[in-house]
Amino acid sequence: MNGTQRRPRWMRFVLGVLGFCLWGICFAAGSIFGFVGRSRVVSETLPLILTNEPPTKTFERELQGERDYLNVLILGCDEERYYTPASSKKPGQIIEKASRSDMMMVAKIDFGHKRITGISIPRDLEWSVAGYRAQKINAYHKIGLDEGGPDRAKELAKQAAEGVVGVHIDRVVVLNYDAFKGMIDRLGGIDVFVPRNMDYDDFRGGLHIHLKKGRQTLSGYDAMCYVRYRHGDSDFKRQERQKDLMMAVKDRTVQKWQQAPEVADSSREILGNAFTFREIGALMLFAKKLDGDGIKMDMVPIKEREGSYRLDIDREELEKRLAALHFTGE
Secondary structure, three states: OOOOOOOOHHHHHHHHHHHHHHHHHHHHHHHHHHHHHOOHHHHHHHHHHHHOOOHHHHOHHHHOOOOOEEEEEEEEEOOEEOOOOHHHOOOOOEEEOOOOEEEEEEEEEEOOOOEEEEEEOOOOEEEOOOOOOOEEHHHHHHHHHHHHOHHHHHHHHHHHHHHHHOOOOOEEEEOOHHHHHHHHHHOOOEEEEEOOOEEEEEOOOOEEEEEOOEEEEEOHHHHHHHHHOOOOOOHHHHHHHHHHHHHHHHHHHHHOHHHHHHHHHHHHHHOOOOOOHHHHHHHHHHHHOOOHHHEEEEEOOEEEOOOOOOEEEOHHHHHHHHHHOOOOOO
């Protein structure tokens, strides 16, 4: 045999299988590391998974071991534009991307009980922050911007929301609508059921909503219109749409898992960079465990003031709703 001893056939077969498996493992490992390397959120979430770190540990700076939930004020702000005549049907030039708060919601992210509850604050509610005259509550973000920029705007809106709901707020999120639309488009749209025809044009604001009733796939722009539409709808219906949208995004992300790294990183921008990449990862791992029953929303009950467009709080009813949403009583 020319000094060379051939391996038995069975050994060559086993070595071949082992070599193939080793090649497959290397390929899989390369794919995983490539997948991880595409996203800061994914790369910083991996250690949380490996160490099974609870979200309370990730947010220990705010929680300080005394509680297992986080209160977050979420603001969806409209644009401030230069005035243009309605007859021109052209939007005014944008002065400020996030001005008055079109949406205000206080959310309780309850790690201990595995649920998220939220109570929205009507933008026409009349409220007074110490040192300021009573006015529509959605104006405080804009006032803060004029006084000292984005940080002051968040602080003033936070003071107003804390006064209404009566709980301490840990973080303030100003939603980035452009980043939101980009994420939905990156996922190829999301599937939702539109409960009614929605038609509204705001030429000055550059907003055009035209959605037909029925199940359909919405682009990023239409998804934004779907949750922001308010004409002829109650705030309760709007909250239902917001919840449906959250669940639809979650389902679509699972379907389009190849896009998960980019979607994960864009979520930080959508949330106004209010959270670190590691904190975003912790929130995603927590949200993954929730179903529709783990998310509940309501709104601050109001009483219309006779002869005025402004609203007052129905305090007795508010206490009941805060208890039902677990903001109080635990």
